[in-house]
Amino acid sequence: MLLLYGVVLIAGIANAIQPGQTTQLAKSLGEPFTAGLISMFVGSAGMLAIGLLSGHLSVPSLQQAGQAPWWAWIGGLVGVGLLIAQLFVAQRVGAAPFLGLLVTAGVVTSIALDHFGLVGFDVHAAGPMRLLGGALMIAGVSLVALS
Known part of the structure; x- marks a missing residue:
């Protein structure tokens, strides 16, 4: 359990650092939405690589996909909302x-x-x-x- 708490602590540190990274990318590129898209793409590519390397990546069957509640499919949109808040609010506050x-x-x-x-x-x-x-x-x- 202690190891799991350590992982959560590292995730918390990353959560504090990420808004600065994302907004700096937006400043450098001159376009927040482009920076946000790049951030989401890099994150998706990272998930793909980790999934492939770990052997825990598969395409779900239609039956498996149908068992997920509707709201489970929109988690990525929640992530987009968080990213937009990082881009437009974090530096200001x-x-x-x-x-x-x-x-x-x-x-x-x-x-x-x-x-x-x-x-x-x-x-x-x-x-x-x-x-x-x-x-x-x-x-x-x-x-x-x-x-």
């Missing part, structure tokens, strides 16, 4: 407020997703400690964003 708000919104939303068992998550009740944790994150990000 700063790295700390941007990531703080992003993570806090994610944690508060995740508490609700867990509590109600939405979008494929198992039910994990939003007990007092989880609610307090969400409230403390809101307080913390307020201090970061408003200072």
Whole structure:
């Protein structure tokens, strides 16, 4: 479990760095949408390479594809929304407020997703400690964003 938490910590660090990378590419190219497309292409190429190298890449059958709920197919669009926010908001508000708000919104939303068992998550009740944790994150990000 400790190794998994380490992977999540590295992903969090990458999540803090990526907006700067993407916006710098947009500045260098002079066009944010071109930079966003390149970022998505490089990410897709990376997924393809890792999938091929690991042997865990296959074309799903029609039956498998039909078993996925409709909302599972639009995850890439959610990624596009995040990328657009990085391109047009991150540099303006700063790295700390941007990531703080992003993570806090994610944690508060995740508490609700867990509590109600939405979008494929198992039910994990939003007990007092989880609610307090969400409230403390809101307080913390307020201090970061408003200072």
